[in-house]
Amino acid sequence: MTQAKNYSIVSIALIAMSALVALLSSFGTLAESLRILFISDPDQSGFASVFSGQIWRLLTPAFIHFGPMHLIFNLLWVWDLGMVIENRKGPGFYLSFFVVAAVISNVAQYLLTSNPFFGGMSGVVYGLFSYVWMRGRYDPAFNGIMRKATVNMMLAWFVLCWTGLLGPIANWAHTMGLVVGAVWAYLECKSLRLGQTSASLPANKVQSLEYFSTADILKAEALRSWVKDQYLPEARQQFDTIDGKLKIITAIIQQKGIETLPPHETQALEIVFADALVQETGLNWAVIDDDHQRTFILLKSGTPPLSFSLVPATRIAEAVKDGKLNELFQTSVQTIRNSQLPQT
Incomplete structure (x- = not known):
């Protein structure tokens, strides 16, 4: 077993892509430059763009961020949580997890709102969060127990976003990301026949x-x-x-x-x-x-x-x-x- 890395190759790539999109779109203010990245072309309805061959649209909304704080907040979590997952599961798993969580959260957000003007890595972040949280809770060998204060903060932020007090937010993307991570962790723990166990620490x-x-x-x-x-x-x-x-x-x-x-x-x-x-x-x-x-x-x-x-x-x-x-x-x-x- 090798010593854990203090960086994540996949996280570096995701951060670089998000930063590039943010710079080219002036943090989402240049909507026309994002036209090709939205889940659907604004001039078309439904998934017509995707069905015509533009399948990248299912993924690319994750790289769109509206404002510096939106970008920084999301990417700090991508760095921290992504490093945990890559060290324990490898870059291949992490990349696959990102694709699945991003696509499902993006599709859910669009299906339930019919509005293509959304973006952000938050759906993926909540997927990473719930995966690490559940694996650490039910699989001590995963060595990823999450601090209670962190869990409470993430869940409180999730609820606050749903209140509408923070403005328009892709809440369905958050929700589906949370579900994806938790279900994925549950299925892995079930396949390993893991349950909540006592640890050797007090x-x-x-x-x-x-x-x-x-x-x-x-x-x-x-x-x-x-x-x-x-x-x-x-x-x-x-x-x-x-x-x-x-x-x-x-x-x-x-x-x-x-x-x-x-x-x-x-x-x-x-x-x-x-x-x-x-x-x-x-x-x-x-x-x-x-x-x-x-x-x-x-x-x-x-x-x-x-x-x-x-x-x-x-x-x-x-x-x-x-x-x-x-x-x-x-x-x-x-x-x-x-x-x-x-x-x-």
């Missing part, structure tokens, strides 16, 4: 287990970069190997001493040691959010998954001092591989 911690957000990824990368920068430039490629990570940890502690390092630098050592464990064992990164702080942890896939705290920097420093860092690493690897859920 009950209060299960509620706050989350996948990495963009902010978490950026923080972890900044910490890794500090460690990597301790190499001479010509030797930094060694950081990509497990041995290279352990050697640079050893060098930092021997040269600087753990007592003199500020908290963010000791955390950086913990992150890099954990990266070596991920590289060797295939663990996944996750976060515990207890409303006071976000704590990085590692998860071992399974039903339910097993969680592991990061090895403390003080313990790492003791192993370095005793010349036993490799031994600590191998012991940690064996602990992870031999760990099992307690019998009930």
Whole structure:
């Protein structure tokens, strides 16, 4: 198992396409430039344009956005949720999911309103949201538990849009996207014979287990970069190997001493040691959010998954001092591989 990427190829493509359409149409104000992208040509009725061969119209309304905030709001969610899905299911699945969710939400919006002047990635976003929400809720091995506050916010926004207080919105696209994602997740969980199960974390911690957000990824990368920068430039490629990570940890502690390092630098050592464990064992990164702080942890896939705290920097420093860092690493690897859920 490879380490999760901090980007999504499919999301990058969707964001680029949406941004290009927004620029060419001046954020939807140049309606004539969008004529070829609407689900139906305004001068024709029904799906005459589609039936004449312009099948791209079923998909392209997703790339139309009316205003900078509409674009930014949607694409931030595409980035965050899309990365979760691509890391867990692959770019092929993500692309297929996008096509299905976009087409169904666009068709539903047009059939139920007869108005072709709509657009946006919101239907897809709600599809991504409900898919990640349901898979994380009923499949602990998916490692995508969504924060309760995020769920409440998305559902509250969904209801607020339906009130009409926010102006004309493609609410049927939102609704069908939500349904598509939930049904897709349900069918997958059913095929895997998954139900809601208890996790190995304490009950209060299960509620706050989350996948990495963009902010978490950026923080972890900044910490890794500090460690990597301790190499001479010509030797930094060694950081990509497990041995290279352990050697640079050893060098930092021997040269600087753990007592003199500020908290963010000791955390950086913990992150890099954990990266070596991920590289060797295939663990996944996750976060515990207890409303006071976000704590990085590692998860071992399974039903339910097993969680592991990061090895403390003080313990790492003791192993370095005793010349036993490799031994600590191998012991940690064996602990992870031999760990099992307690019998009930």
